Amino acid sequence: MILVTGGAGFIGANFILDWLATSDEPVVNLDKLTYAGNPENLAALAHDARYVFVEGDIADRALVDALFARHQPRALAHFAAESHVDRSIHGPGEFIRTNVEGTFTLLEAARAWWSALPQTEKAAFRFHHVSTDEVYGSLAPEAAPFTETHPYAPNSPYSASKAASDHLARAWFHTYGLPVTISNCSNNYGPFHFPEKLIPLVILNALADKPLPIYGDGQQVRDWLYVRDHCAAIRRILAAGQPGETYNVGGGGEMSNLALVKAICALLDTFKPRADGLSYARQITHVADRPGHDRRYAIDARKIERELDWQPLETFQSGIEKTVRWYLEHADWVEHAQSGAYREWMTQQYGKTHD
Ligand code: NAD
Ligand code: DAU
Numbered sequence: 001m002i003l004v005t006g007g008a009g010f011i012g013a014n015f016i017l018d019w020l021a022t023s024d025e026p027v028v029n030l031d032k033l034t035y036a037g038n039p040e041n042l043a044a045l046a047h048d049a050r051y052v053f054v055e056g057d058i059a060d061r062a063l064v065d066a067l068f069a070r071h072q073p074r075a076l077a078h079f080a081a082e083s084h085v086d087r088s089i090h091g092p093g094e095f096i097r098t099n100v101e102g103t104f105t106l107l108e109a110a111r112a113w114w115s116a117l118p119q120t121e122k123a124a125f126r127f128h129h130v131s132t133d134e135v136y137g138s139l140a141p142e143a144a145p146f147t148e149t150h151p152y153a154p155n156s157p158y159s160a161s162k163a164a165s166d167h168l169a170r171a172w173f174h175t176y177g178l179p180v181t182i183s184n185c186s187n188n189y190g191p192f193h194f195p196e197k198l199i200p201l202v203i204l205n206a207l208a209d210k211p212l213p214i215y216g217d218g219q220q221v222r223d224w225l226y227v228r229d230h231c232a233a234i235r236r237i238l239a240a241g242q243p244g245e246t247y248n249v250g251g252g253g254e255m256s257n258l259a260l261v262k263a264i265c266a267l268l269d270t271f272k273p274r275a276d277g278l279s280y281a282r283q284i285t286h287v288a289d290r291p292g293h294d295r296r297y298a299i300d301a302r303k304i305e306r307e308l309d310w311q312p313l314e315t316f317q318s319g320i321e322k323t324v325r326w327y328l329e330h331a332d333w334v335e336h337a338q339s340g341a342y343r344e345w346m347t348q349q350y351g352k353t354h355d
Contacts, residue, residue, distance in 0.1 A: 001026040002238075003073035005058050005106065006080030008033060010193050011130070013041035015077065015231040016051070022235070026050040028071050030064070031080065032057045032098075040336060041192045058102035061109060068113035075126040075238055078106055081165075084196055085134070085158045089291055092157035099161035100168070103129070107172045107180075114178060126238055127180045129169040133223070133250070134159035135184060138294035145223075145298035146184070148246045155292050170244075179243035183234060186250040186299045189319065190227035191326045195337055198257065199320075202264050203327045204334060206280040207272065212265075216289030218258030221296040225251030226319035229312035236308040247308070250299025253316035258284075263316075267324045 002019070006012040007029030016027050026049075031037045033055055045051040052071075056063045058080045067073075080102060082088065082095045110127050117125060136146045137153030152167075154160040166182055173180040193200045202212050233249045241247060255263075265280035274280060304310045314322070327334060 001028060001071055001073055003028050003030065003067060003071065003076045005030045005076070005078045006037070007031055008037035008039050008041060008053075009079060009083070010036070010041075010197075011188055011227055011230060012079035013038075013192050014190060014227045015079065015234060016042060017044065018228060018231045019235070020045065020048065020050055024050060026052065028052045028054060028067065028073065030054045030056055030058060030067060034082070036083065036194050038192070038194070038337060040333060059097060059105045061105050064105060064109040065112065068109060074121070074124060075128065076106070076110060077128045077130065077234060077238065078103065079130045081130075081162070082158070085156050086196075086290060088156055088158035088161070092161075095157050095161040099158075100164045103165035104168055107168055107178065111172060111176050111178050115176075123179070125179055126241070126243070127169070127172075127178055128234060128238055128241070129165065129180060129182045130234065131166050131182055131184045132159065132162050133184050133186045133248070133297045133299055134294065135163040135166055136297070139296040139298055141221075141296060143296075145250070145300040146248060147300045148184070148248050148303055155294055170246075173244045181237050181241040181243060182246040183237055183304075184246060184248050184299075185230050185233070186223035186225050186297060188225055188227040188230050190323050191330075192333070193227070193323075195334070198260070199264065199323065200327060202261050203268070203324055204338070206265060206268050206283060207328075209274075210283065211285035211287075212261055212280070212283045213285055213287045214257060214261060215287060215293060218261070218286065219256050219295075220293060221254050221256050221298070222260075223250045223298045224253040224255060224260070224316055224319070225249065225312060226314035226322070229314055229319075232313070233304060233308075233310045236304070236310045240308050242307075247304040248299045248301055249304060249310075250301045251312050251314075251316065251319075252299075252301070253319075254296075254298050255316065263320060264324060267321060271324060272328060
């Protein structure tokens with residue numbers, strides 16, 4: 001079986017659903033269920049004997065040791081993290097605790113478990129660490145996309161904490177020989193994306209006739225990747241990635257935030273026109289910029305394409321159409337995701353309730 005951390009979150013849930021749709025190998029999901037962990041994402045697996053859920057903290061060494069001993073995973077896919085840049089600006093402490101100390105705890109527990117394995121199992125074991133393109137910092141408009149050897153220059157508490165965890169993962173390979181692989185991925189989008197992030201926020205605010213908040217001038221560029229393409233990349237790395245290697249994963253879908261929001265508005269104008277016949281784009285509102293906002297990210301994914309034969313299957317247009325339709329068709333999920341801590345966060349970030 002494989003052990004997944006953070007599987008109740010956006011990417012982890014997509015990963016587990018796709019894993020069990022393409023293989024019969026069981027999954028144990030260790031997730032603390034923070035505000036971002038939503039067990040409803042995995043409701044389809046409620047009666048599936050191949051899926052085991054464990055509520056707990058990756059920084060709890062005794063718990064992680066017990067999970068290794070009990071389930072004897074042949075691999076670990078580590079998604080658990082505090083993931084939202086804006087939250088890291090308001091409160092960086094939890095990012096250091098989970099992303100740095102939590103990853104350290106997992107590496108140490110994995111090392112203790114792995115060290116005692118027989119030689120063949122030891123060689124086959126994998127610790128895959130899921131990271132982000134944000135560790136590389138901000139790119140100039142004409143600069144070449146990030147390769148795996150681009151220098152690290154994180155600019156937010158979130159990206160600094162992810163950079164620290166990447167360095168730990170790398171060191172555990174070089175010092176102890178733990179078979180670690182790392183992936184640095186661009187912005188994901190798709191089903192189960194928590195509505196604090198730009199794409200789901202814009203879809204849901206548009207439908208609710210609320211402002212579509214664009215930070216600053218909206219000319220910041222991101223490289224968008226459909227989440228299921230990211231999950232396929234991680235499956236390829238677990239199957240054929242080389243220990244000690246890093247793989248950059250991107251969608252080749254560079255776009256400014258303003259262009260992205262306009263594209264979403266255009267789709268909604270077709271799928272679910274406003275009652276007054278006007279475009280949703282009229283709801284676009286420029287708000288104060290994110291402090292330290294990185295201007296541009298772009299990924300050079302040629303290494304994983306060449307070495308592991310991975311390529312994204314979705315274009316930006318096909319992926320965003322699927323995503324918009326998913327949100328239109330999952331009103332219950334949306335309603336539940338918009339309760340509780342999420343609403344408190346909206347008030348803190350945007351200074352008013354969104355009722
Ligand atoms: P998310 O915030 O949607 O989910 C994170 C999950 O981790 C949640 O289920 C949460 O409950 C769990 N978690 C948090 N702290 C935990 C702890 N201490 N112990 C156990 N579980 C804990 O995040 P996501 O967007 O799915 O991102 C998953 C991973 O991918 C993260 O490592 C993130 O840095 C990385 N990443 C995300 C993106 C993106 O666009 N979303 C892009 C590149 C890399
Ligand atoms: O690049 C990968 C990263 O992508 C991941 O490592 C992070 O975990 C993930 O959250 C995401 O980070 P971003 O900061 O890029 O995502 P977010 O959806 O928060 O913002 C996308 C862009 O949109 C960014 O330039 C900020 C901008 N934005 C965001 C929000 C929430 C707005 O203009 N308005 C908003 O209200």
